[in-house]
Amino acid sequence: MSKEATGAKRLAEGILQGGRRELAKLITRVENANPAARLALAELYPHTGRAHIVGVTGSPGCGKSTLVNEIVKQLRAAGETVGVVAVDPTSPFSGGALLGDRIRMRDLAGDAGVFIRSMASRGSLGGLARATADVVRLLDAAGFDFVLVETVGAGQAEVDIAKAAHTTIVVQAPGMGDDIQAIKAGILEIADIFVVNKADRPGAENTRKALEMMQRLGDGGNGQERHHSRPLGSGHEAAVELPPSAMRPPRPGWEVPILLTVGIEGVGTVEVIDAIRAHVAHLHDSGELQVREAARVEAELAMMLREALLADLLNKMPAEQIDVMLARVVAREIDPYTAVDHLVKAGVNGNESG
Amino acid sequence: MSKEATGAKRLAEGILQGGRRELAKLITRVENANPAARLALAELYPHTGRAHIVGVTGSPGCGKSTLVNEIVKQLRAAGETVGVVAVDPTSPFSGGALLGDRIRMRDLAGDAGVFIRSMASRGSLGGLARATADVVRLLDAAGFDFVLVETVGAGQAEVDIAKAAHTTIVVQAPGMGDDIQAIKAGILEIADIFVVNKADRPGAENTRKALEMMQRLGDGGNGQERHHSRPLGSGHEAAVELPPSAMRPPRPGWEVPILLTVGIEGVGTVEVIDAIRAHVAHLHDSGELQVREAARVEAELAMMLREALLADLLNKMPAEQIDVMLARVVAREIDPYTAVDHLVKAGVNGNESG
Numbered sequence: 001m002s003k004e005a006t007g008a009k010r011l012a013e014g015i016l017q018g019g020r021r022e023l024a025k026l027i028t029r030v031e032n033a034n035p036a037a038r039l040a041l042a043e044l045y046p047h048t049g050r051a052h053i054v055g056v057t058g059s060p061g062c063g064k065s066t067l068v069n070e071i072v073k074q075l076r077a078a079g080e081t082v083g084v085v086a087v088d089p090t091s092p093f094s095g096g097a098l099l100g101d102r103i104r105m106r107d108l109a110g111d112a113g114v115f116i117r118s119m120a121s122r123g124s125l126g127g128l129a130r131a132t133a134d135v136v137r138l139l140d141a142a143g144f145d146f147v148l149v150e151t152v153g154a155g156q157a158e159v160d161i162a163k164a165a166h167t168t169i170v171v172q173a174p175g176m177g178d179d180i181q182a183i184k185a186g187i188l189e190i191a192d193i194f195v196v197n198k199a200d201r202p203g204a205e206n207t208r209k210a211l212e213m214m215q216r217l218g219d220g221g222n223g224q225e226r227h228h229s230r231p232l233g234s235g236h237e238a239a240v241e242l243p244p245s246a247m248r249p250p251r252p253g254w255e256v257p258i259l260l261t262v263g264i265e266g267v268g269t270v271e272v273i274d275a276i277r278a279h280v281a282h283l284h285d286s287g288e289l290q291v292r293e294a295a296r297v298e299a300e301l302a303m304m305l306r307e308a309l310l311a312d313l314l315n316k317m318p319a320e321q322i323d324v325m326l327a328r329v330v331a332r333e334i335d336p337y338t339a340v341d342h343l344v345k346a347g348v349n350g351n352e353s354g
Numbered sequence: 355m356s357k358e359a360t361g362a363k364r365l366a367e368g369i370l371q372g373g374r375r376e377l378a379k380l381i382t383r384v385e386n387a388n389p390a391a392r393l394a395l396a397e398l399y400p401h402t403g404r405a406h407i408v409g410v411t412g413s414p415g416c417g418k419s420t421l422v423n424e425i426v427k428q429l430r431a432a433g434e435t436v437g438v439v440a441v442d443p444t445s446p447f448s449g450g451a452l453l454g455d456r457i458r459m460r461d462l463a464g465d466a467g468v469f470i471r472s473m474a475s476r477g478s479l480g481g482l483a484r485a486t487a488d489v490v491r492l493l494d495a496a497g498f499d500f501v502l503v504e505t506v507g508a509g510q511a512e513v514d515i516a517k518a519a520h521t522t523i524v525v526q527a528p529g530m531g532d533d534i535q536a537i538k539a540g541i542l543e544i545a546d547i548f549v550v551n552k553a554d555r556p557g558a559e560n561t562r563k564a565l566e567m568m569q570r571l572g573d574g575g576n577g578q579e580r581h582h583s584r585p586l587g588s589g590h591e592a593a594v595e596l597p598p599s600a601m602r603p604p605r606p607g608w609e610v611p612i613l614l615t616v617g618i619e620g621v622g623t624v625e626v627i628d629a630i631r632a633h634v635a636h637l638h639d640s641g642e643l644q645v646r647e648a649a650r651v652e653a654e655l656a657m658m659l660r661e662a663l664l665a666d667l668l669n670k671m672p673a674e675q676i677d678v679m680l681a682r683v684v685a686r687e688i689d690p691y692t693a694v695d696h697l698v699k700a701g702v703n704g705n706e707s708g
């Protein structure tokens with residue numbers, strides 16, 4: 001066994017035994033795309049699948065972090081352990097250092113039953129989504145009962161990350177500019193639980209009503225054809241699109257609750273916990289947990305496959321060959337579609353010509 | 355020549371002759387990932403590279419669309435033709451039909467020198483980014499002097515789309531919740547021009563000052579190591595990350611202006627146009643235009659390569675083989691990293707075993 005593999009094995013064992021320093025160390029390696037991390041992740045994979053993963057998403061300023069903080073406290077009070085991954089794909093500052101709200105989490109520090117990690121973009125969306133999935137898996141393997149994934153913003157990326165959860169909470173706040181703007185953001189199809197936070201502010205009731213109205217429209221409306229495609233497997237045509245959003249099946253037997261909270265005062269958060277537990281029970285009873293797990297694995301594999309295939313191609317091909325092709329496309333001697341065809345073919349036949 | 359190729363050629367010719375119906379038709383085919391669209395795109399590629407591409411991004415509710423509308427009017431008044439692509443990756447409703455602001459664009463309808471197209475997510479972020487790039491290229495080939503790409507939100511995806519522009523305008527508005535939240539959103543490194551819109555509202559001066567402060571922090575601070583990696587080419591290690599954000603070089607010789615506007619009244623928009631023209635001149639004079647073009651082509655090729663490689667693999671491999679692998683990962687008999695290795699290897703050696 002190589003030195004690297006031994007180190008990875010030791011880290012993995014440390015994590016399984018509850019070691020927090022090993023956990024932090026491995027997360028950093030995952031973030032840095034350290035090749036040794038892969039070995040440890042593979043080692044830990046059989047130990048995953050036990051945590052319940054809760055995604056929390058919503059626009060900036062809706063009070064997500066405060067709410068997550070409260071959820072963590074309540075779960076801890078009930079004796080559950082909780083891992084938190086705070087994803088901020090848009091922050092150029094690692095760990096969202098500019099935000100005051102991360103600091104609020106500090107009153108949870110020193111509790112071994114809680115582990116909090118902020119992740120910022122490392123330059124690429126695909127990289128962040130993959131790293132987040134890996135960190136969630138690590139926290140799962142480390143034995144946390146719940147893993148909360150908090151994503152800032154309501155862009156497709158954040159939505160996709162949150163959607164890789166078993167239970168997705170979409171947080172809104174009243175008076176954040178245009179309510180319809182916020183509500184339209186593709187959230188209807190991903191929310192298992194709606195929370196109107198800052199509900200002591202004027203307009204909370206309007207936000208709730210707007211959500212209700214949208215729910216009714218959503219039930220009647222269509223556009224459901226998106227639910228049928230799959231990123232891999234038999235539907236090869238649709239495969240290249242990798243639409244995690246397309247895979248979450250409709251939710252039969254689950255009525256999405258709309259809850260009003262004042263996160264900063266802890267008002268209404270008991271009801272959020274109740275709703276999470278009810279959703280956990282629903283997922284188990286209805287068999288939807290298996291469906292979501294399968295969809296999640298499929299989306300992850302598709303994502304990893306693309307990265308691996310590109311890496312494989314680049315390894316096989318001399319850098320000059322790619323640079324020449326780039327220069328020709330820039331000079332408009334060749335169009336990018338034809339260039340990609342050439343590169344794919346050259347990659348496939350690389351061993352022969354090399 | 356196949357019937358498909360003949361049709362594509364005819365569409366391309368129609369577009370080069372200024373045909374708007376052909377343009378609209380081809381855009382729809384691009385959106386639907388119609389294979390025939392590729393032929394027309396390849397045909398049109400030598401005719402691209404003349405339009406100046408302006409990205410406009412900012413949080414929902416900052417008045418981007420109104421501002422874009424004003425910019426279009428002013429450019430038209432100066433005799434320039436303008437294509438607009440409004441990208442809304444989060445809207446489940448095609449074309450953002452729920453938004454009133456799209457309707458405002460209607461007073462530009464009937465002017466052949468303007469072409470406006472809304473694009474909504476078709477399920478996948480990669481798909482949207484690629485389709486947007488293609489539509490921008492089409493508008494470029496169609497001969498528009500300026501192509502404006504308006505993106506909703508401040509997520510990484512929207513930022514990446516806007517960043518594929520020659521000139522990127524980041525729009526802020528005062529009083530939108532937490533200013534720092536909005537400002538931190540990775541926008542410093544992408545903005546060529548800052549606009550504080552709705553400047554008649556209280557807090558506009560604070561927003562301007564906050565931006566100025568951030569600019570000063572940004573100049574002094576570092577974290578610039580991200581600028582060195584490339585998605586393709588010689589830096590193979592970093593290649594798999596595909597970070598368009600990582601590639602935009604620092605902007606020597608360009609001081610990012612902060613402009614105050616009231617879009618709805620047209621206040622300050624003349625200064626925005628002046629800033630755009632000044633930036634165009636700067637890009638040409640400094641040689642940065644070529645640098646950005648090259649970076650853009652590289653990012654696009656990397657994106658297209660990943661899609662093409664995955665499609666190639668899936669074509670070569672029986673669907674059952676992938677389904678079996680998925681089931682084994684779900685059952686935790688095999689970890690996803692090893693599964694991806696197997697699939698990549700099976701794909702590479704596909705012809706032998708088949």
